[in-house]
Amino acid sequence: MPNLLTHLRVVLMALLALATLVCPAELPKPFGNGLDPIRKRDFLQVATRTGPITFYEGAHGPTGFEYELMRRFAHSLGVSLAVKNETRIDDVFDDVRRGDADMGAAALAMDLERPGIRYSRPILELQPLVVYRRGLPPVRTLDDLVGLRIGVIQGSGNADALRVQQQSVPGLGWREAGGLTIADLLEMVERDDLDAAVVYTHQFKLNRLFFPNVERGFALGQPFSLSWAFAANTPTDLLSAANAFIDDQRASGELDTLVGRYFGHDDYLEYVGARLFIHHVGTRLPRFVPYFKTAARDTGFDWRLLAALGYQESHWEADATSPTGVRGLMMLTRPTANEIGIDNRLDPRQSVEGGARYLQHVKQRLDNAIPEPDRTWMALAAYNVGLGHLYDAQEIAKLRGKNPDRWADVREALPLLQQKAWYSQVRHGYARGGEPVIYVRNIRRYYEILKYVNRSQQQFDQLGERALDDEDVSPLEIVAPLL
Structure with missing residues (x-):
C-alpha cells in the first residue's frame, strides 16, 4: 500500500508539473499588456520620413496626412506623439523591427513578403x-x-x-x-x-x-x-488598437474628411497659371523681395504671404492699373493710399509698404477671438471685398448656425452675399462674395508655393553641388535591364 501511495503521489506531482508547463500562472495574456509600456512612458514613438503624404513642417508646426492620423491615434491611447524622422524607408522598417519605434508610418505600401513586419488595416x-x-x-x-x-x-x-x-x-x-x-x-x-x-x-x-x-x-x-507597420514579434495589443482606430475613423467619416483636406484640392490654380507663377518667381519677384521683407519686419507678416498677396493683385507689375483706378504692385485705391500715407502708388517700395500696413490695419479691426490662421484668411478676404462685407458674412454664418470666427464657415457664407434672401438681412447689402473666396484660395496656394521654393532651394542646390563635386558619384543606384 505505501508503494501504491508513493506511486500515486509521484503521478500527481508529475501531472501538476505538466499543468504548470502548459498553463503557467504568470504567462502573459496574448492581448494583455502590449500598451502598458507606451502608457507608462506617456508617448507613442513613430518612425516616419519627410514627405507630402507623411510628415513635414508647416507654417504652424508639424503637419501631413499621416502625421495628423498618428497624432489622433496617440490621443486615442491617452498619450502624446513622438516622431523619429528617418532618411530612408528601410530605416523606418529597421526601427520597427528593433523596437526603436512602436510603429512605422511613412507612406508604406503593404508588402506581406517583408520579413519581421505586420501591417495594419489599409488606410489609403x-x-x-x-x-x-x-x-x-x-x-x-x-x-x-x-x-x-x-x-x-x-x-x-x-x-x-x-x-x-x-x-x-x-x-x-x-x-x-x-x-x-x-x-x-x-x-x-x-x-x-x-x-x-x-x-x-x-x-x-x-x-x-x-x-x-x-x-x-x-x-x-x-x-x-498604405498601411502602418508593426514588428511581428511584439504583442498584438497595439496593432489591434490601431485597427480599431482606423475602423472608427473610416466609419465616422473623419478619414474621408482628412483625405479631402490633404488631397482633394489640387485644382486651386489652373495649371498653366501655376507654371506662369513659377516663371515669375524667378524673373519678377527677386527685384521686390527686399521691399516685401522690410514690410514684413514692420508689420509682423510673413514676407512670402505679402508677396503672394502682391502677385494676386498685380502679378508683380509695379505699374499695374485697373479700369476702376486701383494702381501699383499692391493695387491700392487712392483713398486707401491717402489713409495710410502713400503718395506714389506706382513706387513699388511705397506700394508694398502701403499694402502691408493696410492688411495689418484690417486684421487689427477683426475680433481678437478669431484664432490663427483663420484671422489672416479673413483679413485677406476683407482686403479684397471690404471689412463691411466680411462682417456681413460673419453675421450670415451666425444666422446659419455656424461659427463666425471660423474661416471655413465664413467662406461658405461669403457667396451668399450675392443672394437677396441673405444680403437683405445684413447691413452692407449685396457683394460679389464668391470673389474673395477665390482670392484667398489663390493667395494661400501662391503662399504655399513660395514657402516650398524657399525651404527647398538650399536642399536642391546642395544636391546639385554634390553632383558637380563628383560627377562619378550618383545618389541613384542603377537597376539594369534584364536583357
Whole structure:
C-alpha cells in the first residue's frame, strides 16, 4: 500500500508539473499588456520620413496626412506623439523591427513578403504613377520607358511596381536611392538629371504645382495599400488598437474628411497659371523681395504671404492699373493710399509698404477671438471685398448656425452675399462674395508655393553641388535591364 501511495503521489506531482508547463500562472495574456509600456512612458514613438503624404513642417508646426492620423491615434491611447524622422524607408522598417519605434508610418505600401513586419488595416490606396519631363515625347506605355533615365525611391512600393513590370518588359531599367525625398526626385526630372520617375498619384498631386515641367504619364500596375507597420514579434495589443482606430475613423467619416483636406484640392490654380507663377518667381519677384521683407519686419507678416498677396493683385507689375483706378504692385485705391500715407502708388517700395500696413490695419479691426490662421484668411478676404462685407458674412454664418470666427464657415457664407434672401438681412447689402473666396484660395496656394521654393532651394542646390563635386558619384543606384 505505501508503494501504491508513493506511486500515486509521484503521478500527481508529475501531472501538476505538466499543468504548470502548459498553463503557467504568470504567462502573459496574448492581448494583455502590449500598451502598458507606451502608457507608462506617456508617448507613442513613430518612425516616419519627410514627405507630402507623411510628415513635414508647416507654417504652424508639424503637419501631413499621416502625421495628423498618428497624432489622433496617440490621443486615442491617452498619450502624446513622438516622431523619429528617418532618411530612408528601410530605416523606418529597421526601427520597427528593433523596437526603436512602436510603429512605422511613412507612406508604406503593404508588402506581406517583408520579413519581421505586420501591417495594419489599409488606410489609403496608393497608385504608382509614371511622370516625365515636359518636352519629351509623350510617355503613355511601358515601351515608352525603355531607354529613359527613370528614378524611383528605394524600398517603396514604386520600386516593386517597376520590378513586376520588368518581367514583361525586360528592357526596362531604372535608378533608385533610399535617401531621396519625392521633392528630390521630381526636382531631378525638372532639372534634366532624370527623364522620368515613378511616384504615387497622391504625391504628384501635392507637388505638381511646384514642378511645372513634370508631366503626368500613366498609372503603373495595380495600386498598393498604405498601411502602418508593426514588428511581428511584439504583442498584438497595439496593432489591434490601431485597427480599431482606423475602423472608427473610416466609419465616422473623419478619414474621408482628412483625405479631402490633404488631397482633394489640387485644382486651386489652373495649371498653366501655376507654371506662369513659377516663371515669375524667378524673373519678377527677386527685384521686390527686399521691399516685401522690410514690410514684413514692420508689420509682423510673413514676407512670402505679402508677396503672394502682391502677385494676386498685380502679378508683380509695379505699374499695374485697373479700369476702376486701383494702381501699383499692391493695387491700392487712392483713398486707401491717402489713409495710410502713400503718395506714389506706382513706387513699388511705397506700394508694398502701403499694402502691408493696410492688411495689418484690417486684421487689427477683426475680433481678437478669431484664432490663427483663420484671422489672416479673413483679413485677406476683407482686403479684397471690404471689412463691411466680411462682417456681413460673419453675421450670415451666425444666422446659419455656424461659427463666425471660423474661416471655413465664413467662406461658405461669403457667396451668399450675392443672394437677396441673405444680403437683405445684413447691413452692407449685396457683394460679389464668391470673389474673395477665390482670392484667398489663390493667395494661400501662391503662399504655399513660395514657402516650398524657399525651404527647398538650399536642399536642391546642395544636391546639385554634390553632383558637380563628383560627377562619378550618383545618389541613384542603377537597376539594369534584364536583357
